[in-house]
Amino acid sequence: MADFPLAVNLQGDYGYKVIVVDDQNTISEVIQTCIDQIVGVFVAPFPEGAVLRARVHGAEVPLANNLKVSDANFIQMEALQVYVEQAQ
Amino acid sequence: MALLKMEEWYDLARETNWTPGYVSSEELYPKPMSNNFDIPLEKWEAFDEPYKSTYRDYVSAQRDKDVGAYSVKAALARADFFKNASPHWKALLALHFSAVCWAEFHSASAFARMTRFSQSPGMRNMATFGTLDEIRHGQIQIYFAYEFLKHDAVFDWCHKSSKTENWIIISLRHALDDIAHTRDATSAAIMLNMGLELAFTNLQFVALSADAAKCGDHSFATMLQSIQTDEARHAQIGEPIVRIMVENGKKKEAQQLVEIAFWRMWKQFSALSGIGMDYYTPLEHRENSLKDFMEEWVIGQFGRTVEALGLDLPWYWDILKEDISSFHHANQIGVYAYRATEWWRPIAGTSPAEREWLEEKYPGWNETYGKCWDVISENIRNGDYEKTVPAPPPLICNMCGLEVIGTAGDQWNAVNHHVDIEDRRYHFCSEPCKWIFEIEPERYKGHKSIIDRVFDGTIGPEPDDFYNYMGQTEAERGTDGYNYRWVDGYDDEEEGKKKYGTG
Numbered sequence: 001m002a003d004f005p006l007a008v009n010l011q012g013d014y015g016y017k018v019i020v021v022d023d024q025n026t027i028s029e030v031i032q033t034c035i036d037q038i039v040g041v042f043v044a045p046f047p048e049g050a051v052l053r054a055r056v057h058g059a060e061v062p063l064a065n066n067l068k069v070s071d072a073n074f075i076q077m078e079a080l081q082v083y084v085e086q087a088q
Numbered sequence: 089m090a091l092l093k094m095e096e097w098y099d100l101a102r103e104t105n106w107t108p109g110y111v112s113s114e115e116l117y118p119k120p121m122s123n124n125f126d127i128p129l130e131k132w133e134a135f136d137e138p139y140k141s142t143y144r145d146y147v148s149a150q151r152d153k154d155v156g157a158y159s160v161k162a163a164l165a166r167a168d169f170f171k172n173a174s175p176h177w178k179a180l181l182a183l184h185f186s187a188v189c190w191a192e193f194h195s196a197s198a199f200a201r202m203t204r205f206s207q208s209p210g211m212r213n214m215a216t217f218g219t220l221d222e223i224r225h226g227q228i229q230i231y232f233a234y235e236f237l238k239h240d241a242v243f244d245w246c247h248k249s250s251k252t253e254n255w256i257i258i259s260l261r262h263a264l265d266d267i268a269h270t271r272d273a274t275s276a277a278i279m280l281n282m283g284l285e286l287a288f289t290n291l292q293f294v295a296l297s298a299d300a301a302k303c304g305d306h307s308f309a310t311m312l313q314s315i316q317t318d319e320a321r322h323a324q325i326g327e328p329i330v331r332i333m334v335e336n337g338k339k340k341e342a343q344q345l346v347e348i349a350f351w352r353m354w355k356q357f358s359a360l361s362g363i364g365m366d367y368y369t370p371l372e373h374r375e376n377s378l379k380d381f382m383e384e385w386v387i388g389q390f391g392r393t394v395e396a397l398g399l400d401l402p403w404y405w406d407i408l409k410e411d412i413s414s415f416h417h418a419n420q421i422g423v424y425a426y427r428a429t430e431w432w433r434p435i436a437g438t439s440p441a442e443r444e445w446l447e448e449k450y451p452g453w454n455e456t457y458g459k460c461w462d463v464i465s466e467n468i469r470n471g472d473y474e475k476t477v478p479a480p481p482p483l484i485c486n487m488c489g490l491e492v493i494g495t496a497g498d499q500w501n502a503v504n505h506h507v508d509i510e511d512r513r514y515h516f517c518s519e520p521c522k523w524i525f526e527i528e529p530e531r532y533k534g535h536k537s538i539i540d541r542v543f544d545g546t547i548g549p550e551p552d553d554f555y556n557y558m559g560q561t562e563a564e565r566g567t568d569g570y571n572y573r574w575v576d577g578y579d580d581e582e583e584g585k586k587k588y589g590t591g
Contacts, residue, residue, distance in 0.1 A: 005543050007483040007492070007515065009502035014418040014460050015493030016483035016504065016515075018539055037479045040467070042421070042460045042496075057504045076543070077483070077513045079504040 004069050005076055008034045009057075011083040012043040018077065023070040027054050027063045034082045051085045094142055102140070105133060105209045122205040123272035127336045135208035135328045139321045146217050150224065150318075157314040161232060161307045169305060170236050175435060175569035177303055180368040182242045182432035184296070185233035187257075187360055190250035191264055192315075193226025198268040198276050202325070205273035211325060215277075218322035225315050232311050241563070245431045252559030255429060255538035256359075259489025262535060263356050267349040274329060275345055281326030283349020287390045289319045291361045295381050299365070302373040327397060334398035346394065347402045348527070351520040354408065355415070355488035362416025363423060366446065367437030377449040382412045404520040411518070413450050417457040418493035424568075425464070425478050431560060433569035438465070439577050452499065459497030468575045484537040486514040487521035509533055 004023040007016045008030075019037060021030050031052050039045055046052065053062035057079035063072065072078075108116045117124065124132060141149070170178070199222055202215035233246040249257050267279035293316035300309035333342040362378040387409060391401055402408070420437070427434040438446070438461045446453045467475040483492040483504075492515050494503035505516040509529060516522035525532050538558075541547045547557045555565060573579050 007504070009494065009504070011500050012459060012497055013500075014421050014457060014496035015491045016502070017478070017480040018483050018543075019480045040463065041475055041478050042425070042463055044459070044463050057502060075508060075511070075513045077515065079483075079502075079506065079515065081502045083500075 004074070006030065006069075006074065007077050007079045008038075008054075009079070009081050010034050010038045010043055011052075011081070013038055014042065016079060021069060023068070025069050026065060027067045027069075027072070028065040030054060030069065030080070031065075031082055046084060052082055053085045054080050054082045057081055094145070098140060098142060101142075102210045102213045103133065105129075117205060117207060119272065121201065121272055122207060123274045124207050125274065125333060125336075125338045125341060127207075127332065127338065129207060131332055131336050132207035132211075133209065135210040135332065137210055137214050137328055138324045141217060141321070143217075146220070150220070153314045153317065154224075154228070157228065157310050160310040161235075164307045165235070169307065170239050173303075173305070174370055175433065176368050176370045176437070177305065178240070179432055179435045179569050180364050181233075181236065181305075181308065182240070182245070183360065183364065183368070184292070185229060185236075185243060186245040186249045186431065187260060188292070189226055189229045189233065189246045191260065192222055192229060194250070194264065195268060195280065196222035196226065198222075198280055199322070202273045202277050206277070207274070211277070211329070214322065214325050215273075218325065221318040221322050225318065228311060228315065232307065242432050245564075248559065249431070253538075254431065254558040254560065255484070255489065258538060259359075260356055262489055263352045267352055277325050277329050278333075278342060278345045279349035281323045282330065282346050282394075284353045285319050285323035286326060286393065287350055287386055288353050288357045288361075289316060289323070290385050291357055291378075291381055292364075293319065295365060295376060295385075296361070298375070299369045299373055302375070303370060327393075330397045330399065339398065343399050344527070346399060347404070347520075348524050350402060351404065351524065352488065354411070355490060355517075355521070358411070358416045359419050359423075359490060363420050363437075366416065366449070367420050367442075368435055371439075371442050371445055374445065378416060379412045379449060387412075404518075404523075407519060414495060415493065415517075417446075417450065417453065418496065419490060421457060421460050421464075421496070422482055422491045422493070425476065426482065427566040427568065428477065428555070429558065429560075430566040431564050432566055434566050435569045436461070436464070436574055439574045441577060456495055456497040456499050465575045468572045473572065481539055481542065483515055484539045485517040485521055486535070486537055486540075487516055487525050487532065489537060490517065492517045 002023050003020050005018050005020050007018050009016045017038060019030075019033050021033055025033070031054050035052065053065075055062045062085070113129075196219050199215050199218035203212055203219055206212045206215060230246055233243050236243045250261065267283060268276050271279060293312045297309045297312035297316070300306075300312065330342050330346070333339065358378070365374070365376070365378045365381065387405070391405070394401060423430065424434050424436050443454060443458060443461070464476050467473070484490065485492050492504060495501040503517065505519060505522040507514045507516075507522060507525060507529070514525060514533070516525065536544065536546070541557070542554065547553055555562075570578070
């Protein structure tokens with residue numbers, strides 16, 4: 001278990017923020033950390049039922065929610081976007 | 089009384105040059121300090137500056153300027169202007185003086201390098217006056233700011249800031265070190281004179297001077313105008329150099345120097361002048377927005393100057409046209425939210441009336457950056473002040489040293505550019521910042537942003553470690569300039585009692 005800094009841009013926020021997660025955290029937990037630290041500070045709460053996903057900046061597909069940070073092949077300060085998944 | 093008229097001897101004096109006899113030309117003008125770009129000396133000797141002055145005329149003119157500026161200051165000294173000024177204007181004065189004073193004084197070093205190492209005698213002459221100008225600019229601004237020290241200790245940062253590791257100062261110092269203080273005389277002249285002075289000083293010294301006069305701060309307005317007359321003269325050094333470079337097959341080199349310097353200084357001025365003009369200038373005294381001014385003076389006038397010299401418009405010109413409507417708005421959110429990391433008292437500048445102005449000048453502002461301010465404002469209305477202070481730090485661009493930002497709110501668009509070198513991720517706010525890095529990664533890769541220093545252990549883990557590293561005692565950490573009394577409009581009755589001028 002080790003600290004791992006990630007640069008995240010939550011949907012609606014004006015820029016990237018650096019959050020520190022545990023490298024054993026899953027992507028779901030990373031998303032939650034992002035929500036906890038930025039929603040209600042720079043971004044209004046998302047509508048009920050909104051599903052948030054994370055993807056590496058520039059990627060088309062989201063990261064799997066159960067993927068661990070240590071298994072994701074991230075570089076320190078990897079840039080992630082956390083966004084509301086559009087309903088299919 | 090002079091025996092000869094100036095026009096009878098001036099060209100002889102300014103063109104006098106000699107072939108060194110005790111050392112070689114290469115020893116007298118070593119390339120790292122001088123750099124002739126392999127252009128023959130006789131081509132450099134064709135340097136022809138538009139504004140010509142003798143030392144005698146220079147001293148006389150500068151004395152008159154100083155008498156003008158200092159006498160206005162003395163006449164207004166008893167007006168207690170600062171005590172009666174709004175928190176808006178106080179924030180603007182604190183930001184200007186603490187960022188600009190030392191930057192001007194440091195520029196004297198760059199001009200002195202041009203004085204000693206320019207290939208052209210005419211340029212050495214002009215750079216001599218430029219050196220004296222910058223010493224003057226450092227001193228006059230420190231002197232004017234000193235008056236405010238008895239009212240507000242924040243003006244201690246006019247002297248102190250350059251010696252700190254505050255994140256804003258790291259950003260500005262890195263930019264100026266890059267373009268002016270670590271380049272040969274020829275390159276520094278092009279970058280400083282064209283990329284900074286010709287391009288941007290009108291923004292901070294002419295536009296701001298007009299706003300200052302409207303606010304009744306005639307002392308500041310006169311000082312700025314006085315400084316700008318010097319800038320207009322010594323900034324002309326860059327143009328003849330660019331002409332010589334273009335005419336002698338070095339257009340590509342000149343182009344790149346202008347492009348690097350312009351973008352680096354755009355980022356600095358977008359923060360300094362952008363926030364100053366669009367948020368800190370009191371609404372009733374605002375006329376032009378940053379965008380208005382940039383479109384006329386920089387995208388228009390400077391763009392035409394660049395092309396007239398035989399260069400092309402910078403490759404990122406379309407990116408710039410977008411940036412003037414976005415970058416400083418995002419930065420202002422961060423400057424306000426992370427206000428404790430600044431040494432002055434930041435202003436939100438987003439009361440309802442101010443938001444209307446911003447929407448008028450930047451259509452779509454309320455649906456983008458305004459959405460972040462909606463959240464901040466709501467927290468303040470609810471008394472949740474701690475929620476206006478974010479926990480996570482911002483990501484900082486590894487070139488300009490400012491936040492990596494995009495578009496907020498309903499048009500959310502995350503922007504990130506990066507380069508990986510030796511297992512280290514370098515982030516950039518824009519393509520041009522990344523492009524500058526990639527031109528010479530060896531030159532830039534060793535520098536660490538304030539955030540890099542947090543995560544590599546340079547800065548300790550406790551909150552006080554961060555502020556101590558940046559040179560801020562507890563008393564020097566910024567707070568809301570209005571103590572949150574702006575959300576639903578300013579307290580007109582109370583603010584109305586404050587006068588802006590001599591009254």
